[in-house]
Amino acid sequence: MRTIKTSEIVDAVANMCIKANTELPSDVRTKLEQAMAKETSDSAKEVLRQLLENADLAKSTKLPLCQDCGLAVLFVEVGDDVRIDGGNLREVINEGVRKGYADGFLRKSACDPFSRANTGDGTPAIIHFDFVPGDTLKIVYMAKGGGSENMSRCTMLAPAQGWEGIKEFVINRVAEAGPNPCPPIVVGLGIGGTFEHASIIAKKSLMRRLDDTHPDPDIAAKEKELEDAINRLGIGPMGLGGKTTALSVKMAVDPCHLASLPLAVNIQCHSQRHEEVVL
């Protein structure tokens, strides 16, 4: 049994909150640069140029990339042989989020759904725990902005609708979202499981690197097929038209009930802010 100090976790989470909100991941930057080389319209190029300049500026000034520093979403893999010294893991992670959002001058966007009163410190974070073999603690942080999250949907298709039904729903969803979620977007899809499971794996798929390839060649081909179809919609950067509507489509697939075909479409903005740490 390995013991991890709570202070180590608090600091690691706080640092991830700040880094993810101020430094554009290199794979996202590369995708934006590739998009810029491909675009022919002036407005599309100008938007991408501004986004790259914004990333440079955020890194040098430590200002957040976007004023919406998101709701903190964390995926935590707890090794069976890990013991947390002196604290409840959920509370310790929330403490890290509180510290990161305060120290980094990040916007606190958590509020009561009815009164809309802001909780004032960016918590409670949305935390998903998974228990795995080993003696390490892996924490993945994501800043999930409201504008793109609002464009996400979950639906229960009939099994007969199959891949064609999935494609139709996803493409229509992206078309309806149009300029709202800050395209070029990343599309996370959860297919299978149950109503809530599809949504969680859709979100988790957004944590993959944008330039990776799904290990299952059939799923990888489906991701590519959807990415190409979405990019033919012509929504383009910020909805002003162009060839880049999605930077990537990520798909997570799990078995489901024989009566069901759950589908979750989780839309992420061009910033795709996330970080991970293994303790």
Add this chain to the structure above:
Amino acid sequence: MAEYKLNTPLTDEDMKQLVAGDVVFLSGTIYSARDAAHKKLVDLLDAGKELPFALEGAAIYYVGPSPAPPGRPIGAAGPTTSYRMDSYAPRLYSLGLKATIGKGKRNDETRQAMQDHTAVYFGATGGAGALLSNSITESTVIAFDELGPEAVRKMKVTDFPLLVINDAHGGELYAVPDRKAAGLK
């Protein structure tokens, strides 16, 4: 596409010349207001009370900035998604508001209100919060401090870079998604 330098307060003449796709560099005073602030503004109007700022010739920026770090007037300050303000915007346009600034599509009523009252909708680049904050030189909370990031701020801007998305003549810049090209019937 033309390029204009405009100053607040904005006039009907300023707005009439603009066409969707034009680039505008805006200078002067603008006000921040988003979801919760809009509800409070409309509650004040319903109660017959005065608003914290004059709507005549004004521009409202849909923004909830991040906190200002030491030495800067404001934190990151990019636009938020505008459709959530569509239930309030036509009324504010009818009272003299000349421009709103945000990102994303507006509904039919809001677009019609711009035509009826010679007003426009500007787009700023979503997510470019650090970059856009460079155009904001002063920022003071003037109402609804309790709303935190959603409070109403009076902001001074210099050459704030904007794109005319909806003009006062019914024009719109956003691309219409080509579902057919994407393989749908």
